[in-house]
Amino acid sequence: MxxxxxxxxxxxxxxxxxxxxxxxxxxxxxxxxxLRLVLKAVRGPTILTHVTxxxxxxxxxxxxxxxxxxxxxxxxxxxxxxxxxxxATIKVLKKKGRIKxxxxxxxxxxxxxxxxxxxxxxxxxxVERGHDxxxxxxxxxxxxxxxxxxxGGTPYGASTTTSPAGTVxxxxxxxxxxxxxIMVAHDMPYVATASPYxxxxxITKSRKGxxxxxxxxxxxxxxxxxxxxxxxxxxxxxxxxxVETCVFPLWEAIDGEYQLSASSKVIALKPERKKxxxxxxxxxxRFGHLFTPKFEKVLDEIQRxxxxxxxxxxxxxxxx
Amino acid sequence: MExxxxxxxxxxxxxxAVAYAAxxxxxxxxxxxxxxxxxxxxxxxSEYVANGEVDTEFVCVESEHSAMTACLTASAxxxxxxTATAAxxxxxxxxxxxxASGCRTPVIMVIANRALSAxxxxxxxxxxxxxxxxxxWIQIYAENSQEAYDSVIQAFRxxxxxxxxxxxxxxxxxxxxxxxxxxxxxxxxxIVKEFIGIRPIPLVTTHEGKSVPFKLxxxxxxxxxxxxLQNYYFEFKRQQEEAMKNAQRIIRQVHEEYxxxxxxxxxxxxxxxxxxxxxxxxxxxxxxxxxTVKTVVDELRAEEVKAGLLRIRAFRPLPVEGxxxxxxxxxxxxxxxxxxSFGGHGGPVFHEIRHVLYDAPTHPYxxxxxxxxxxxxxxxxxxxxIYQDLQxxxxxxxxxxxxxxxxxxx
Numbered sequence: 001m002x003x004x005x006x007x008x009x010x011x012x013x014x015x016x017x018x019x020x021x022x023x024x025x026x027x028x029x030x031x032x033x034x035l036r037l038v039l040k041a042v043r044g045p046t047i048l049t050h051v052t053x054x055x056x057x058x059x060x061x062x063x064x065x066x067x068x069x070x071x072x073x074x075x076x077x078x079x080x081x082x083x084x085x086x087x088a089t090i091k092v093l094k095k096k097g098r099i100k101x102x103x104x105x106x107x108x109x110x111x112x113x114x115x116x117x118x119x120x121x122x123x124x125x126x127v128e129r130g131h132d133x134x135x136x137x138x139x140x141x142x143x144x145x146x147x148x149x150x151x152g153g154t155p156y157g158a159s160t161t162t163s164p165a166g167t168v169x170x171x172x173x174x175x176x177x178x179x180x181x182i183m184v185a186h187d188m189p190y191v192a193t194a195s196p197y198x199x200x201x202x203i204t205k206s207r208k209g210x211x212x213x214x215x216x217x218x219x220x221x222x223x224x225x226x227x228x229x230x231x232x233x234x235x236x237x238x239x240x241x242x243v244e245t246c247v248f249p250l251w252e253a254i255d256g257e258y259q260l261s262a263s264s265k266v267i268a269l270k271p272e273r274k275k276x277x278x279x280x281x282x283x284x285x286r287f288g289h290l291f292t293p294k295f296e297k298v299l300d301e302i303q304r305x306x307x308x309x310x311x312x313x314x315x316x317x318x319x320x
Numbered sequence: 321m322e323x324x325x326x327x328x329x330x331x332x333x334x335x336x337a338v339a340y341a342a343x344x345x346x347x348x349x350x351x352x353x354x355x356x357x358x359x360x361x362x363x364x365x366s367e368y369v370a371n372g373e374v375d376t377e378f379v380c381v382e383s384e385h386s387a388m389t390a391c392l393t394a395s396a397x398x399x400x401x402x403t404a405t406a407a408x409x410x411x412x413x414x415x416x417x418x419x420a421s422g423c424r425t426p427v428i429m430v431i432a433n434r435a436l437s438a439x440x441x442x443x444x445x446x447x448x449x450x451x452x453x454x455x456x457w458i459q460i461y462a463e464n465s466q467e468a469y470d471s472v473i474q475a476f477r478x479x480x481x482x483x484x485x486x487x488x489x490x491x492x493x494x495x496x497x498x499x500x501x502x503x504x505x506x507x508x509x510x511i512v513k514e515f516i517g518i519r520p521i522p523l524v525t526t527h528e529g530k531s532v533p534f535k536l537x538x539x540x541x542x543x544x545x546x547x548x549l550q551n552y553y554f555e556f557k558r559q560q561e562e563a564m565k566n567a568q569r570i571i572r573q574v575h576e577e578y579x580x581x582x583x584x585x586x587x588x589x590x591x592x593x594x595x596x597x598x599x600x601x602x603x604x605x606x607x608x609x610x611x612t613v614k615t616v617v618d619e620l621r622a623e624e625v626k627a628g629l630l631r632i633r634a635f636r637p638l639p640v641e642g643x644x645x646x647x648x649x650x651x652x653x654x655x656x657x658x659x660x661s662f663g664g665h666g667g668p669v670f671h672e673i674r675h676v677l678y679d680a681p682t683h684p685y686x687x688x689x690x691x692x693x694x695x696x697x698x699x700x701x702x703x704x705x706i707y708q709d710l711q712x713x714x715x716x717x718x719x720x721x722x723x724x725x726x727x728x729x730x
Contacts, residue, residue, distance in 0.1 A: 057547050061547050061549065062546040062548035070538055070543075071541070071543050072393060072396055073545040074393065077385070078385065078389040080386075081390050082390075082393045083393075085351060085390030085394035085395075086394065088377040088394055089397035089398060089399040092348045092375070092376065092399065096348070098398070121383060122389070125383070129379065
């Protein structure tokens with residue numbers, strides 16, 4: 001059903017950036033890398049919409065813009081509703097002959113706050129209605145634009161400004177919502193997870209999401225040096241470790257059929273390659289309090305959840 | 321010279337009349353969500369879609385917030401858009417109403433006016449649309465279903481005018497109009513089509529000096545809805561005010577042009593004057609109540625009482641000079657408010673009228689009557705009592721209580 005689009009690193013390097021330099025993202029911002037990579041996958045005329053958040057703010061400070069394609073931001077909770085209106089218009093104006101292009105793709109970008117929490121209603125509605133668009137969740141696991149508040153995407157044990165590690169409570173005490181599985185449960189044609197370390201996988205999945213007829217959901221892992229508290233040079237390394245530890249496995253579900261991708265597939269076949277979560281956690285100071293005798297047990301709990309979710313995923317992929 | 325076209329008469333309630341107008345207006349995208357007493361509009365429009373009577377993409381969204389969002393992004397992509405809602409739905413849209421006007425997307429929306437909760441009430445008052453007075457939308461209040469029909473068609477021409485580019489609310493009283501059958505004259509389809517045309521997309525100049533259409537267009541990429549901080553936000557808002565100023569002229573122009581074809585006029589399009597020329601006592605109101613007031617004015621005139629009515633058709637933009645001129649000879653005047661501004665001095669219409677008259681060379685005694693909340697009926701007897709109160713004020717030259725309530729247990 002999907003075209004076999006092949007590309008080399010050179011092709012990607014030569015393709016002009018649609019998210020242009022000069023934006024005001026922080027050094028080491030992985031969401032910016034994710035945006036750039038996703039837009040390397042566009043196949044033609046594309047309209048982009050974005051919710052309120054870091055990436056919107058850094059890219060559109062009037063009178064400047066970083067967008068080389070038509071782009072609109074309206075509010076925080078409505079990326080998918082934005083896309084619905086745009087997609088509906090393309091459909092009807094094409095029919096009426098007032099849009100000349102054969103095809104215009106629609107991509108919506110939102111962070112974890114705008115997806116797991118305040119935007120889930122609009123997202124669920126748009127997917128149920130079957131609009132043809134790619135929704136990209138760039139997950140930096142907290143409300144970073146407002147100063148690192150916990151979201152439904154913040155993992156267990158992470159310290160944020162609204163789930164601070166105190167003397168009694170060890171950071172966030174709730175588990176990360178399995179958002180991509182929730183989207184698969186919508187019976188939508190394409191859902192995938194991606195990490196910027198695996199750039200080829202990320203671009204390929206973005207392209208599939210664009211090409212598929214109907215809604216597609218891409219859950220992109222997007223570390224934030226400021227919020228996760230690590231050195232700005234480590235974003236890609238952390239994106240790698242998240243996959244290697246199975247904290248953030250890579251998979252895609254085409255018409256609800258799960259299959260693993262990239263390193264996650266290798267780990268499924270060679271379980272000894274799976275790294276302990278401590279290696280991933282210790283790089284980030286948002287988990288720093290867990291490496292003290294008082295909260296050490298939380299590390300074991302994180303390992304337990306990670307293993308449990310990984311086993312469930314293997315089962316869904318028929319690989320257990 | 322007027323050349324009024326022959327028109328069909330249909331028995332329609334207000335919601336159906338509005339849906340019929342939208343059907344004739346070559347709408348590209350409708351995104352809507354059901355809510356009483358607006359629901360008939362969405363239902364009717366869905367039927368038109370299901371029967372292939374319209375060439376419209378109907379997006380049956382999961383909330384009013386998404387309805388307004390989808391309408392405004394559709395509009396930003398070049399579509400003519402329409403939606404409808406009422407109290408709780410309008411309140412849920414609140415955030416997006418400001419975005420629609422701020423992005424200069426001319427979404428046309430019908431409000432079937434309804435009381436805001438709590439307590440829950442589905443019947444008419446104006447608390448919903450009055451709460452959106454400052455949202456940057458043009459607001460037109462219809463007196464009857466005929467006017468609701470006419471106003472929707474006019475609204476597209478007004479909002480989409482390149483000098484305006486503002487969203488427009490057409491308000492009709494819930495149930496009183498929305499669910500009540502009336503004879504409505506409808507224009508032939510081709511006449512409406514000709515009147516309304518295809519949505520014009522204005523050209524804007526880019527920083528490179530290029531002239532491009534003001535929409536999301538892959539050939540001419542544009543960044544819409546950016547962040548504008550202390551150094552630019554203010555200018556955006558000032559431009560909206562300028563568009564509102566232009567709207568006064570355009571509303572009158574479109575109203576007059578429409579009148580030439582339809583034969584129907586509502587005052588000058590902004591205000592309607594009923595026996596005001598020599599009136600000593602007058603009522604100011606908006607919406608369907610004006611119909612009841614007119615009946616009472618007729619009775620009083622037969623009794624040689626110099627009573628009149630000023631009906632505000634366009635509440636935003638407010639025709640300040642027109643109001644001052646219209647009531648310059650009135651000696652005592654009652655404003656009727658169908659919503660409250662808790663803790664303020666009277667209701668929102670009272671605030672506006674009193675404020676407008678501050679600079680007038682003379683002003684009448686002015687008193688506010690809050691009435692009809694939650695759909696409470698307001699009878700001709702009660703209206704007559706208001707005129708009697710005004711006569712009493714003139715006789716005693718004493719205002720008494722400036723804010724009063726009609727038909728309320730106290």
